[in-house]
Amino acid sequence: MLALGTGTVGVMAASAPGILLAGVAVFWLMNRQKRAALA
Known part of the structure; x- marks a missing residue:
């Protein structure tokens, strides 16, 4: 049981x-896509 948990x-x-x-x-x-959409 202990081995399973480990x-x-x-x-x-x-x-x-x-x-x-x-x-x-x-x-x-996602951050990059947002910047590309804003630019």
Whole structure:
């Protein structure tokens, strides 16, 4: 049971940077599109 919990936490910790990077990429793309529309 403990091993299962540790594995889940490990997977979450490993995927967190990817999720964060995806969020930043989406935010950056949306920001760029807004600037392009304004310009």
